[in-house]
Amino acid sequence: MVAKLSLVGLGPGSVDLMSIRAQQTIQNADVIVGYALYVKLIASLINEQTLVRTGMTKEWQRADAAIQLVEQGKNVALVCSGDAGMYAMAPLVFEMLSSKQINIEIETIPGITAANACASLVGAPLGHDSCTISLSDLLTPWEVIVRRIEAAAMADFAITFYNPRSRKRQQHIVTAQQIILKYRSANTPVAVVNAAYREEQSVQISTLEHFTELEFGMNAAVIVGNESSYRFDDWIVTPRGYKNKYILEDGETRAGQTPGRALESSAIDAEVEQETTNKEVL
Incomplete structure (x- = not known):
């Protein structure tokens, strides 16, 4: 077998949600190289593999060890939670390879991201354009993060916040909340999901005005809906826009719209105006 480095996304940590x-x-x-907790999550897949486990904040050491082992002729799996390319080890590994001009066989195996896993537990909060923002300023200046929050809020993206709060960092999520409140209703639905698909999983649904009052930390993801998002029972729905083109009750195409063609905004405006007129008459 050719020596190769595989960057493996484990998804949320449950083996049944990991790709074959x-x-x-x-x-x-x-x-197998990985953060000790992640290696523990895949105990059922381990037999005779050599294990290299390190603690929190030892990402460089894990990446360096994995690269060196491949150079020694080993077939290495560097495991990450979620997807290896999303706030995980893949960017660091590729940066190190390019910086050191090292050429090895490498592949990235995708995994279910934390955003996707958490969203699946609360309905369809990411049904339209969305983005992810990490509130950790260990590697990114806080001023840059604030600029990104402002841009995402103004552009009406549904937002998933990674690393929303820690013991030392309590105010960042409050600042994010205050920024988004400039552009969205206080009643915008928000989901706070901790440890999705793990034993300690918890799901809380709140509003943009009140979600910071909930208990959560680094292992949680916070999903903030856009201006169209709404709560339906215990679910959050962010519409894709089908209602603009079709009548959802019977599937008929709305007047002025054509399936398979660009949305006619003028037709939407005319329909809204007609609905308003009908309400005034009533």
């Missing part, structure tokens, strides 16, 4: 490709890669590896 990811499971096979882990089982066939000579060495």
Whole structure:
């Protein structure tokens, strides 16, 4: 077998939500490298593989160890929670390879992201354009993060916040809340999901005005709806826009619209005006 570095996304941590490709890669590896907690999550896939485990904030050491082991002829699986390319190890590994001009066989195996996993537990909060923003300023200046929050809020993206709060960092999520409140209703639905699909999972649904009053920390993701998002029972729905083109009750195309063609905004405006007129008459 050719020596190769596989960057493996484990998804939220539950083996049944991990891709078959990811499971096979882990089982066939000579060495598994990863944060100790993530290695523990895949205990059922480990047999005779050599394990290299490190603690929190040791990302450089894990990446360096994985690269060196591949250079020694080993088939290495570097495991990450979620997707390896999303706030995980893939960017660091590729940066190190390019910086050191190292050429090794490498592949990235995608995993379910925290945003996707958390969203699945509360309906369809990411049904339209969305973005993810990490509130950790360990590697990114806080001024840059604030600028990104402002832009995302103004552009009406549904937003998933990673690393929303820690013992030392309590105010960042409050600042994010205050920025978004400039552009969205205080009643905008917000989901706070902790440890999705793990034993300690918890799901809380609140509003933009009140969600910071909930208890949550680094392991949570906070999903803030856009201006069209609404609460339906215990779900959050962010419409894709079908209601603009079709009558949802019977599936008929609205007047002035054509399936498969660009949305006619003028037709929407005319229909809204007609609905307003009808209400005034009543």
